[in-house]
Amino acid sequence: MKKLIITICVAASLVFIGGNDTNAQITTHTVASGEFLYKIGQKYGVSVSAIKNANNKSSSMIMVGERLTIPESISxxxxxxxxxxxxxxxxxxxxxxxxxxxxxxxxxxxxxxxxxxxxxxxxxxxxxxxxxxxxxxxxxxxxxxxxxxxxxxxxxxxxxxxSGSLFFYNPKIATNQWIATRTETVRIGNHVFAK
CATH class of the missing domain: 1.10.10.2520 (Cell wall hydrolase SleB, domain 1)
Known part of the structure; x- marks a missing residue:
């Protein structure tokens, strides 16, 4: 009975305290066989560099069974x-x-x-x-x-x-000429990316 009450209290606190849509919590992930940082980053919606920074890693090498801190993501x-x-x-x-x-x-x-x-x-x-x-x-x-x-x-x-792009535009339909003064970083399809 005591375990049931504790379980209900914990569940209720998670609903009331953690029930927002921010995902702003730090998570721990245990590395499984065949995983690499890119896939872990995709799973949690965080960058490889953020995972490396959170775990004081200078390389992307991870080991099976290693516990990684996963920093907050977008909601x-x-x-x-x-x-x-x-x-x-x-x-x-x-x-x-x-x-x-x-x-x-x-x-x-x-x-x-x-x-x-x-x-x-x-x-x-x-x-x-x-x-x-x-x-x-x-x-x-x-x-x-x-x-x-x-x-x-x-x-x-x-x-x-x-490449640090902060802007993109389609030069065929862009009406604001200011955007064309920005430093081009790359062209992909019909879009010019710039910073």
Whole structure:
């Protein structure tokens, strides 16, 4: 009976204390045979470099049975929002372009000149202009497809990579000439990525 009461109390405290959508808790992962940091990063939605930093690793070598600290990730709702943005911004673009669009958002989260959350970056309005057209025209409200979800997972696992791109645009349809003054990092499909 005592174990039942303790179990109920623990479950209730998890519901009331940890019942938000932030995933802002530190998790421990025990490395299984065949795992490597990239796959672990994809599983938890964190970058390889963040896992290495949290575990004071200078290389990507891990051992079976090793216990890794997994740092906090973005929330499930932010992950969904990002996947919906990726789909809306990069329909018809190659998979690499979808990953790069997600990476731009994540790079902005880490950059001092932008909001520090995925939701804040995506919904940012500056001088009356939306940062992302799909937020303005409502295309972001459509559910994400599997490829966009996968692209977000890959971008999260390699967060911070992507040549530091903070912007992307399609030069055939861009109306703001300022964006063309930014330093180009890469071209993927119809998009130019820049910083």
């Amino acid at each position: 499930a709702s932010e992950r969904d929002l990002l996947a919906r943005l990726v789909m809306a911004e990069s329909e018809g673009e190659p998979y690499a372009g979808k990953v790069a669009v997600a990476t731009v958002v994540l790079n902005r989260v880490d950059h001092k000149d932008f909001p520090n959350t995925v939701r804040g970056v995506i919904n940012e309005v500056s001088n009356g202009y939306y940062a992302f057209t799909p937020v303005q025209n409502g295309r972001i409200n459509r559910p994400a497809d599997n490829e966009s979800i996968r692209a977000v997972d890959e971008a999260l696992a390699f967060r911070g990579q992507g």
